[in-house]
Amino acid sequence: MNESRDLPWDGLLTHVQLVTLAGDDGYGVIEDGALGWRDGVLRFAGPSSRLPGEPARLAHETLSGGGRWVTPGLIDCHTHTVFAGDRAGEFEQRLQGASYEDIARAGGGIVSTVRATRAASEDELLAQSLPRARALLADGVTTLEIKSGYGLDFDNERKMLRVARRIGQMLGITVRTTFLGAHALPPEFSGRPDDYIDAVCQWLPQLHAEGLVDAVDAFCERIGFDAAQTRRVFEAARALGLPVKLHADQLSDGDGAALVAEFGGLSADHVEYTSEAGVRAMARAGSVAVLLPGAFHVLRETRLPPLDAFRTHNVPMAVATDCNPGTAPLQSLRLAMSLACTHFRLTPQEALRGTTAHAARALGLNDRGRLCEGMRADFALWDITQPAQLAYWLGGNLMAGVYVGGQRVG
Ligand code: NIG
Numbered sequence: 001m002n003e004s005r006d007l008p009w010d011g012l013l014t015h016v017q018l019v020t021l022a023g024d025d026g027y028g029v030i031e032d033g034a035l036g037w038r039d040g041v042l043r044f045a046g047p048s049s050r051l052p053g054e055p056a057r058l059a060h061e062t063l064s065g066g067g068r069w070v071t072p073g074l075i076d077c078h079t080h081t082v083f084a085g086d087r088a089g090e091f092e093q094r095l096q097g098a099s100y101e102d103i104a105r106a107g108g109g110i111v112s113t114v115r116a117t118r119a120a121s122e123d124e125l126l127a128q129s130l131p132r133a134r135a136l137l138a139d140g141v142t143t144l145e146i147k148s149g150y151g152l153d154f155d156n157e158r159k160m161l162r163v164a165r166r167i168g169q170m171l172g173i174t175v176r177t178t179f180l181g182a183h184a185l186p187p188e189f190s191g192r193p194d195d196y197i198d199a200v201c202q203w204l205p206q207l208h209a210e211g212l213v214d215a216v217d218a219f220c221e222r223i224g225f226d227a228a229q230t231r232r233v234f235e236a237a238r239a240l241g242l243p244v245k246l247h248a249d250q251l252s253d254g255d256g257a258a259l260v261a262e263f264g265g266l267s268a269d270h271v272e273y274t275s276e277a278g279v280r281a282m283a284r285a286g287s288v289a290v291l292l293p294g295a296f297h298v299l300r301e302t303r304l305p306p307l308d309a310f311r312t313h314n315v316p317m318a319v320a321t322d323c324n325p326g327t328a329p330l331q332s333l334r335l336a337m338s339l340a341c342t343h344f345r346l347t348p349q350e351a352l353r354g355t356t357a358h359a360a361r362a363l364g365l366n367d368r369g370r371l372c373e374g375m376r377a378d379f380a381l382w383d384i385t386q387p388a389q390l391a392y393w394l395g396g397n398l399m400a401g402v403y404v405g406g407q408r409v410g
């Protein structure tokens with residue numbers, strides 16, 4: 001008989017410093033810690049001294065972390081990673097004084113990425129998008145949200161969502177898909193935004209039936225859709241039992257945060273112009289504020305999100321890359337953490353919680369984002385000497401191993 005079959009765990013990682021984020025405050029550091037897992041789920045996360053036996057008698061495979069630091073796998077909870085082409089030309093235009101809104105109104109912006117995305121086959125779109133997802137993974141991301149929104153017709157939105165799912169399968173990470181049909185008005189609906197919203201609401205059930213939609217988002221803004229149109233999209237989502245989130249109050253206060261809160265939404269994202277009343281509505285609804293400092297940085301914004309109000313009202317703050325070709329060509333979640341600290345004055349600990357525990361909540365996932373028994377064995381090893389270094393270094397290769405469900409993926 002193979003005695004090893006009786007071992008309690010599949011894997012055991014020892015000689016690591018754990019950043020568990022287990023409580024509501026602090027890093028939750030466990031020095032000389034260990035992780036044990038079975039069937040992809042953590043069965044032990046604690047000090048090595050409390051291991052219930054000799055390592056060789058506990059797990060089929062035992063790894064030494066060599067004294068490295070371990071965090072929960074990072075969670076990028078807001079991205080537009082699937083798209084074709086790029087918009088470096090608009091970057092140059094903006095540096096010469098054009099605003100993001102000027103460019104959008106002149107037929108560039110999101111709609112120019114729509115043209116490129118529609119022209120790409122599914123395989124071409126995958127080939128262009130995969131390196132970005134790989135870059136995020138190489139910086140510790142184990143759960144990645146990807147939105148549609150550059151197809152803006154049924155077939156192309158479907159193509160984007162299928163590519164997103166394929167990325168998850170190919171990289172062995174979790175990809176959560178968000179339907180963002182209401183991202184911009186496609187040219188064939190020019191002057192008819194309400195008809196377009198009707199179409200978006202009609203596509204949703206079919207896309208959902210194909211298993212392509214985990215959540216629904218919209219761009220509620222002067223250059224996007226108004227509150228009444230956003231509301232219709234949310235009602236279509238609610239009819240299918242799908243959670244909602246929103247690009248809210250990014251360039252102006254459109255009461256987006258209050259609207260998404262009214263629907264019990266997972267998150268309001270961007271939120272630079274969100275009012276105190278909006279923050280209070282989010283607090284009541286339990287919605288997360290997703291901060292996107294990459295877009296703030298690239299657009300050279302000056303209006304800060306209401307950070308103190310989020311803290312005062314206990315609205316959890318997440319941090320994401322917003323990886324997209326227009327406002328945030330950003331392929332590192334750690335760099336987003338750094339930008340959140342520098343621009344928004346988050347502490348490095350808040351930034352890490354924002355890309356783990358709070359990001360999980362922004363995706364409606366309660367099985368990850370912390371290192372505790374019962375959570376998924378999604379974790380990253382880092383060559384650092386203290387957790388603040390994750391947000392301190394701008395770039396650089398700190399990642400020394402990424403595991404999803406106890407399997408090494410990076
Ligand atoms: O999150 N604001 C709307 N959506 C994206 C930008 C998309 C784009 O410009 O391509 C954002 O910033």
Ligand code: FE
Nearest residue numbers: 078080247322
């Ligand atoms: Fe976005």
